[in-house]
């Protein structure tokens with residue numbers, strides 16, 4: 001699930017799984033995956049996405065992602081069955097995958113995570129829209145997220161995010177917390193002895209961003225720092241202008257254990273940063289040229 005929060009209000013885009021009565025099917029918004037209903041064409045879209053991404057990710061995805069993928073019942077030929085995935089995940093880290101029809105309300109989303117249930121879109125993108133995603137589909141959610149849920153650190157971290165989300169909503173600081181999720185779970189990079197690697201699902205499931213995030217000179221790659229990230233806007237409609245890099249996945253475990261309330265208090269009223277801004281205090285691993293987004297902006301205003 002990729003939270004496309006409105007940065008101003010902190011509210012998520014919400015699409016109700018409604019029937020004729022206008023009410024969600026179940027209070028937790030889950031639906032049956034309906035695996036038997038996938039068509040040959042839908043399985044073929046999965047295969048295309050799976051095969052091109054599997055070729056691209058060796059040497060790009062972090063070791064934990066590769067290992068998680070290896071141990072899951074995920075292959076090229078079929079859209080995975082969530083029940084089979086959950087059986088393996090449950091044994092390893094106590095997580096399960098539940099099907100949802102699209103984005104769900106924030107409190108429902110956080111409650112699932114806090115209870116180690118990962119809500120995954122049950123639908124798959126159309127063959128002519130392989131690189132365009134309006135809402136997180138089964139390829140993003142399963143291929144991108146589930147391998148990392150096999151890792152005990154990420155398993156704990158995402159559960160803590162669920163608890164933290166419920167709390168942040170009460171405190172009115174959801175936009176700050178959402179940025180942490182965005183720049184870690186979705187678009188995070190990690191240092192490994194052999195180089196910077198991908199662990200964020202938004203990158204790992206994207207053919208184009210898997211290359212852009214690591215190889216393109218345009219974005220900046222900056223050492224992760226909590227307050228800095230909480231104050232940084234992100235792009236929901238394009239590649240990121242900055243990526244934040246953790247030194248080790250254990251850095252996330254430390255994050256899962258700290259109380260964010262004093263941090264929210266410290267940054268209250270302080271200005272936010274634009275996505276491409278590099279600050280004097282940043283630990284810059286590679287400073288971006290910014291060319292990609294400059295060209296986009298120039299094109300848009302021409």
Ligand SMILES: [Fe+2]
Nearest residue numbers: 001002136201
């Ligand atoms: Fe996601």
